[in-house]
Amino acid sequence: MNEPAVRVENLVKRYPTAVAVDGISFTVPRGVTAALLGGNGAGKTTTLSILLGLLLPSAGKVQVLGEDMLRHRYRVLPRMNFSSPFVDLPHRLTVRQNLLIYARLYGLRARHQRIEQLASDLQISAFLERPAGKLSAGQKTRVALAKALLNEPELLLLDEPTASLDPDTGDWVRGYLEGYRARTGATILMASHNMSEVERLCSEVMMMKTGRIVDGGSPRALIDRYGRTNLEEVFLHIAREPRSMVPVS
Amino acid sequence: MRIMRSEFRLSLGRVWAMLLRYLYLLRSSWPRTLELLYWPTLQMLIWGFMSQFLYVNSSYVFRAFGVLLAAVMLWDVLFRGQLGLSMSFLEEMWARNLGHLFVTPLRPYEWVLSLLSMSMIRVLLGTVPAALLAIPLYHYSIFAIGLPLIAFFAALLMMGWALGLAICGLILRQGMGAEGLAWTVVFTLAPISCVYYPVSTLPSWLQHAAWVLPSTYVFEGMRTVLFSGVFRADYLISAVALDIVYLVLGATAFFLSFHNARRRGALLQMGE
Numbered sequence: 001m002n003e004p005a006v007r008v009e010n011l012v013k014r015y016p017t018a019v020a021v022d023g024i025s026f027t028v029p030r031g032v033t034a035a036l037l038g039g040n041g042a043g044k045t046t047t048l049s050i051l052l053g054l055l056l057p058s059a060g061k062v063q064v065l066g067e068d069m070l071r072h073r074y075r076v077l078p079r080m081n082f083s084s085p086f087v088d089l090p091h092r093l094t095v096r097q098n099l100l101i102y103a104r105l106y107g108l109r110a111r112h113q114r115i116e117q118l119a120s121d122l123q124i125s126a127f128l129e130r131p132a133g134k135l136s137a138g139q140k141t142r143v144a145l146a147k148a149l150l151n152e153p154e155l156l157l158l159d160e161p162t163a164s165l166d167p168d169t170g171d172w173v174r175g176y177l178e179g180y181r182a183r184t185g186a187t188i189l190m191a192s193h194n195m196s197e198v199e200r201l202c203s204e205v206m207m208m209k210t211g212r213i214v215d216g217g218s219p220r221a222l223i224d225r226y227g228r229t230n231l232e233e234v235f236l237h238i239a240r241e242p243r244s245m246v247p248v249s
Numbered sequence: 250m251r252i253m254r255s256e257f258r259l260s261l262g263r264v265w266a267m268l269l270r271y272l273y274l275l276r277s278s279w280p281r282t283l284e285l286l287y288w289p290t291l292q293m294l295i296w297g298f299m300s301q302f303l304y305v306n307s308s309y310v311f312r313a314f315g316v317l318l319a320a321v322m323l324w325d326v327l328f329r330g331q332l333g334l335s336m337s338f339l340e341e342m343w344a345r346n347l348g349h350l351f352v353t354p355l356r357p358y359e360w361v362l363s364l365l366s367m368s369m370i371r372v373l374l375g376t377v378p379a380a381l382l383a384i385p386l387y388h389y390s391i392f393a394i395g396l397p398l399i400a401f402f403a404a405l406l407m408m409g410w411a412l413g414l415a416i417c418g419l420i421l422r423q424g425m426g427a428e429g430l431a432w433t434v435v436f437t438l439a440p441i442s443c444v445y446y447p448v449s450t451l452p453s454w455l456q457h458a459a460w461v462l463p464s465t466y467v468f469e470g471m472r473t474v475l476f477s478g479v480f481r482a483d484y485l486i487s488a489v490a491l492d493i494v495y496l497v498l499g500a501t502a503f504f505l506s507f508h509n510a511r512r513r514g515a516l517l518q519m520g521e
Contacts, residue, residue: 046514052352053352054351054514054517055512055517056508077352077353084348087345087348088344089346090270090346091344092344093270097270097273101269101270102353104262104265104269105263105266105267105354105355106354107262107263131277
């Protein structure tokens with residue numbers, strides 16, 4: 001259990017016309033909530049996609065929960081999950097049908113009990129029989145979270161978990177994630193633009209810019225290092241700094 | 250919480266999960282279910298009445314009454330086999346669902362098995378009612394062909410799967426711009442499959458092309474059974490052998506395209 005939840009070494013993703021990830025290295029210890037921060041095109045989603053096995057890197061090593069993700073991803077996929085408000089569940093199936101199918105894909109035995117339990121926890125019982133395409137943004141986010149928690153993942157990857165949510169729902173989701181991590185000891189790695197969210201949830205932050213990690217540490221340490229009052233100011237400082245940032249590993 | 254953690258083992262549970270998804274989709278839209286039944290039945294009606302007309306106006310086609318109807322129904326097995334596979338595949342593209350599916354332990358070959366299973370269900374749903382309806386309408390039963398019918402059915406279904414896999418591979422590689430191929434490619438093979446006429450009707454140079462299609466052997470074999478009551482095992486063996494070659498090629502194209510999509514990051518982006 002001393003292995004970090006995520007270990008990335010010299011990761012590169014090169015496309016014919018651009019370099020999306022440019023030799024990044026980082027680790028995420030087990031049981032923490034960490035964030036990849038950066039502007040649009042910084043390489044956050046690309047990095048998450050590689051960690052999920054959806055995208056093959058051009059070079060580098062990726063180890064997730066002690067397994068080489070590039071060679072043995074099927075050993076580790078049952079132990080992790082993913083949620084993004086930008087990837088909807090199929091619209092025409094009901095919420096229950098969607099969850100049932102994913103529960104089967106994860107090989108869960110007590111599927112119906114698990115769905116009922118998550119529906120109760122995430123307050124989605126009222127619309128379990130509704131087509132997923134007819135939910136509000138807040139409802140969709142909670143359903144996506146239910147799908148992501150079906151297999152009680154040891155590693156949960158989240159892409160902008162509270163994007164397009166009203167402040168109340170966003171706060172509720174953040175509270176739920178904090179509770180989940182505290183209860184299960186899971187590791188959460190998120191990509192986010194929401195600085196206050198990251199300050200609240202995360203103990204580790206990696207600042208990305210043009211495919212590189214340009215700084216990292218706890219939110220408090222970053223704020224102190226840049227002499228700012230909050231993480232948003234640090235983010236703006238880094239985003240507007242021309243090319244002087246030295247990548248860190 | 251017990252979870253299967255094996256690396257390469259095929260899980261019928263995951264195949265069933267995907268099949269269940271396509272069955273839910275089919276059930277969620279009655280127009281789509283109706284569409285499954287509509288074309289085969291309509292084709293059977295048109296060709297059935299045409300056959301009845303020819304029955305009283307031509308001594309040759311008198312014997313061909315069943316040949317035309319059987320050809321119509323068997324052609325639908327090939328067409329529906331390919332389309333049934335491609336449609337389930339396209340459902341995932343339209344729903345932009347690959348990003349969800351392939352962060353689960355689902356293997357690409359398990360997905361393919363579910364697509365093949367759904368294709369067979371769609372074929373049976375489309376063709377069996379039409380075949381049954383022909384019995385009271387025209388006093389003609391395609392089931393009278395007997396065991397060879399099962400062999401013809403299997404050979405055409407396999408060819409439909411091979412085509413479907415190749416087309417899905419092309420869509421994975423080229424994106425949704427290639428979607429139209431799912432609806433049209435099979436029709437380009439109809440003239441040289443010799444569905445309604447013998448291969449000898451074709452010019453000799455085109456006959457060479459016809460004999461590389463499994464469907465040509467099936468329709469020739471079907472006519473032999475219906476005209477002379479002889480089952481040509483050599484035709485069936487040739488059809489199945491070609492099917493195996495095309496299935497291997499189709500599956501290879503599909504899996505290479507899938508791997509390529511992972512390299513390009515298309516699994517998250519693929520959609521309308």
